[in-house]
Amino acid sequence: MTDVCPIVVDVKAEYADEHSQPEQNRFVFIYDIQIRNIGDQAAQLLTRHWVITDGNGLIEEVMGDGVIGEQPVISPGAEHCYNSFCVLETPVGYMQGSYQMLSEDGETFDAPVPAFTLAVPGALN
Numbered sequence: 133m134t135d136v137c138p139i140v141v142d143v144k145a146e147y148a149d150e151h152s153q154p155e156q157n158r159f160v161f162i163y164d165i166q167i168r169n170i171g172d173q174a175a176q177l178l179t180r181h182w183v184i185t186d187g188n189g190l191i192e193e194v195m196g197d198g199v200i201g202e203q204p205v206i207s208p209g210a211e212h213c214y215n216s217f218c219v220l221e222t223p224v225g226y227m228q229g230s231y232q233m234l235s236e237d238g239e240t241f242d243a244p245v246p247a248f249t250l251a252v253p254g255a256l257n
Contacts, residue, residue: 138171139206139233139243147252148217154252157221161168161250164215165199167231167243169206175233176205178240180227187222199231223252 229246
């Protein structure tokens with residue numbers, strides 16, 4: 133395995149106004165994830181680890197098997213996409229994390245998910 137991670141993760145997040153209740157400090161964000169395999173071996177997503185930080189600095193860690201009930205195998209040149217959601221008590225926050233992957237040669241490695249912002253439109257200038 134090289135020093136370059138063969139898995140690239142892209143995220144797009146948006147505020148879900150229709151599911152939020154700002155008057156009750158409930159802000160729902162939907163995020164779309166694209167996991168691309170740029171390596172030369174298939175890799176299976178085993179687990180996820182999220183670190184979610186709200187605008188008050190409250191940190192929540194979420195760990196578990198797979199994503200949305202799946203542990204997909206991603207072939208070289210292929211991608212796996214899914215969406216999920218997060219609920220914050222503040223109108224601004226961010227998430228970051230990683231996926232633990234298993235390459236077809238039996239090595240495990242972490243694929244990082246860079247920090248991304250969760251913000252109600254107009255909350256940030």
